[in-house]
Amino acid sequence: MYRMIRTATVGLLALGLAGTATAAELKPEEQIQYRQAGYAFMAWNMGKIKANLDGNYSQPQVQAAAETIRAIANSGMGALYGPGTDQNIGDVKTRVKPSMFTEREEVGRLAMNFINAANELAEVAALGDEAEVKSAFGAVGKSCKACHDQFRAD
Amino acid sequence: MYRMIRTATVGLLALGLAGTATAAELKPEEQIQYRQAGYAFMAWNMGKIKANLDGNYSQPQVQAAAETIRAIANSGMGALYGPGTDQNIGDVKTRVKPSMFTEREEVGRLAMNFINAANELAEVAALGDEAEVKSAFGAVGKSCKACHDQFRAD
Numbered sequence: 001m002y003r004m005i006r007t008a009t010v011g012l013l014a015l016g017l018a019g020t021a022t023a024a025e026l027k028p029e030e031q032i033q034y035r036q037a038g039y040a041f042m043a044w045n046m047g048k049i050k051a052n053l054d055g056n057y058s059q060p061q062v063q064a065a066a067e068t069i070r071a072i073a074n075s076g077m078g079a080l081y082g083p084g085t086d087q088n089i090g091d092v093k094t095r096v097k098p099s100m101f102t103e104r105e106e107v108g109r110l111a112m113n114f115i116n117a118a119n120e121l122a123e124v125a126a127l128g129d130e131a132e133v134k135s136a137f138g139a140v141g142k143s144c145k146a147c148h149d150q151f152r153a154d
Numbered sequence: 155m156y157r158m159i160r161t162a163t164v165g166l167l168a169l170g171l172a173g174t175a176t177a178a179e180l181k182p183e184e185q186i187q188y189r190q191a192g193y194a195f196m197a198w199n200m201g202k203i204k205a206n207l208d209g210n211y212s213q214p215q216v217q218a219a220a221e222t223i224r225a226i227a228n229s230g231m232g233a234l235y236g237p238g239t240d241q242n243i244g245d246v247k248t249r250v251k252p253s254m255f256t257e258r259e260e261v262g263r264l265a266m267n268f269i270n271a272a273n274e275l276a277e278v279a280a281l282g283d284e285a286e287v288k289s290a291f292g293a294v295g296k297s298c299k300a301c302h303d304q305f306r307a308d
Contacts, residue, residue, distance in 0.1 A: 025205070033194065034194060034195065034197075034198040036191075037190075037191040037192075037194035037195040037198070038191075038195045038198075040187065040188060040191035041188065041191040041192045041195050041226065041229075043188075044188040044191070044192075044234075045229060047180075048230075051179070061230065064225075064228055064229050064230060065229065067225045067228070067229075068225040068226055068228075068229045070225070071218075071221045071222040071224070071225035071226070072195065072222055072225070072226075074218055074221070074222075075195075075199060075218050075219065075221075075222045076202075076215065076218060080198075
């Protein structure tokens with residue numbers, strides 16, 4: 001992670017902006033690291049929502065977390081599963097199963113379920129009803145797990 | 155360091171976007187990894203916007219990328235700079251300078267500049283004027299660099 005961030009931000013510094021980086025131009029190991037970053041950051045935000053549901057509920061914090069999950073879910077992460085990203089590359093490890101690159105219909109179905117669940121969570125989080133958030137949060141968790149169960153190695 | 159956390163998130167608190175931190179429940183190394191994930195995922199999305207500005211402009215892709223940067227910027231990442239996260243922890247490396255944990259006012263100022271720039275970028279990206287996006291994108295890049303220059307080791 002550290003190395004990847006260094007690489008990613010070297011471009012930002014050098015240009016004062018960002019380096020060119022369409023998925024096609026990214027190395028496979030960069031694609032793996034970026035997608036893992038997205039999942040990790042969603043996990044942090046899922047954890048925050050869970051902590052809110054289990055303890056004192058802060059509507060603004062839950063809303064911000066849900067907005068983040070929604071945005072990442074809709075950011076086009078499919079582009080980070082390019083050729084060569086189906087296996088470990090040096091120190092860059094991935095737990096993705098090869099079947100994720102062949103069972104396209106099923107992957108698409110699961111991805112849409114996840115995106116829809118994330119959109120729904122963000123919508124109810126903005127309204128602030130804790131019971132509705134709990135239900136929508138559970139649906140997001142299930143949509144995550146459905147993909148992990150099928151396409152992530154233990 | 156607790157003071158630093160409060161200051162780093164003061165802008166977020168002012169906006170009602172941070173609540174009681176669950177960061178206290180995260181190990182320092184987890185906080186470092188989550189914050190690096192956030193920056194890495196923003197870097198990917200900055201790169202996508204840059205590529206769009208340099209090549210064929212896809213308004214939906216730029217909007218999705220800008221929404222992601224806005225959401226992450228507003229997700230309360232200040233909570234991920236807790237006690238013990240000012241140094242490497244085993245294999246988990248950080249380039250943060252110790253001054254980030256003491257120069258509270260400056261960190262808060264830079265954080266607010268970044269959040270404001272990210273919010274502006276998302277707003278103009280939704281409208282679709284490429285020249286305005288280019289300008290707002292440059293402002294975000296500058297706000298990133300301003301913090302890197304002061305608080306990130308080479």
